[in-house]
Amino acid sequence: AQSVTQLDSQVPVFEEAPVELRCNYSSSVSVYLFWYVQYPNQGLQLLLKYLSGSTLVKGINGFEAEFNKSQTSFHLRKPSVHISDTAEYFCAVSENGANNLFFGTGTRLTVIP
Amino acid sequence: DVKVTQSSRYLVKRTGEKVFLECVQDMDHENMFWYRQDPGLGLRLIYFSYDVKMKEKGDIPEGYSVSREKKERFSLILESASTNQTSMYLCASSLNTGSNQPQHFGDGTRLSIL
Numbered sequence: 001a002q003s004v005t006q007l008d009s010q011v012p013v014f015e016e017a018p019v020e021l022r023c024n025y026s027s028s029v030s031v032y033l034f035w036y037v038q039y040p041n042q043g044l045q046l047l048l049k050y051l052s053g054s055t056l057v058k059g060i061n062g063f064e065a066e067f068n069k070s071q072t073s074f075h076l077r078k079p080s081v082h083i084s085d086t087a088e089y090f091c092a093v094s095e096n097g098a099n100n101l102f103f104g105t106g107t108r109l110t111v112i113p
Numbered sequence: 114d115v116k117v118t119q120s121s122r123y124l125v126k127r128t129g130e131k132v133f134l135e136c137v138q139d140m141d142h143e144n145m146f147w148y149r150q151d152p153g154l155g156l157r158l159i160y161f162s163y164d165v166k167m168k169e170k171g172d173i174p175e176g177y178s179v180s181r182e183k184k185e186r187f188s189l190i191l192e193s194a195s196t197n198q199t200s201m202y203l204c205a206s207s208l209n210t211g212s213n214q215p216q217h218f219g220d221g222t223r224l225s226i227l
Binding site for chain 2: 034
């Protein structure tokens with residue numbers, strides 16, 4: 001079965017600094033990759049997705065992620081964070097042909113003024 | 114925009130009660146999902162459904178059942194609630210049976226079992 005690892009459970013970062021949230025997955029088969037964001041007391045909202053094509057994917061709110069097949073990674077980046085980016089971020093993976101999404105355990109991003 | 118609506122944001126029930134969590138989506142999606150979210154564990158799939166009256170077990174189905182009588186509605190049932198089922202429950206839907214389809218989530222129901 002697929003497993004998704006988000007090594008950093010918490011990431012504090014100062015406002016306007018860059019941030020990278022790491023995600024690694026286990027399967028070497030064809031996969032689709034997603035990042036979701038969860039603001040306090042809300043459900044999950046899709047930030048971006050990689051289905052095929054360019055390995056650099058741009059999403060909402062200035063976030064982007066890079067798919068690296070050889071390292072089975074899909075790290076999320078933002079060059080300059082805002083206070084409003086404080087939230088929990090989840091990486092998710094689905095395998096080609098499967099209905100399920102496999103989620104990581106989440107990374108809580110805290111932006112410090 | 115897809116709207117996934119969960120009937121309650123907060124719910125408090127007693128041990129042994131039968132509990133119903135309701136979820137409705139308004140975009141004619143074929144797939145619907147129920148997850149529970151616990152700190153440090155991320156989201157774990159309880160059940161999903163890819164069609165009316167069809168259901169599949171997820172990773173943690175024990176103690177739960179589901180019902181999908183209409184395409185837009187997917188209910189999660191705790192047959193006899195226990196304290197270890199205190200959690201945040203998230204419903205999601207996706208367009209069809211394609212693994213490249215993103216899931217759309219409701220705002221969650223925070224369930225406390227006393």
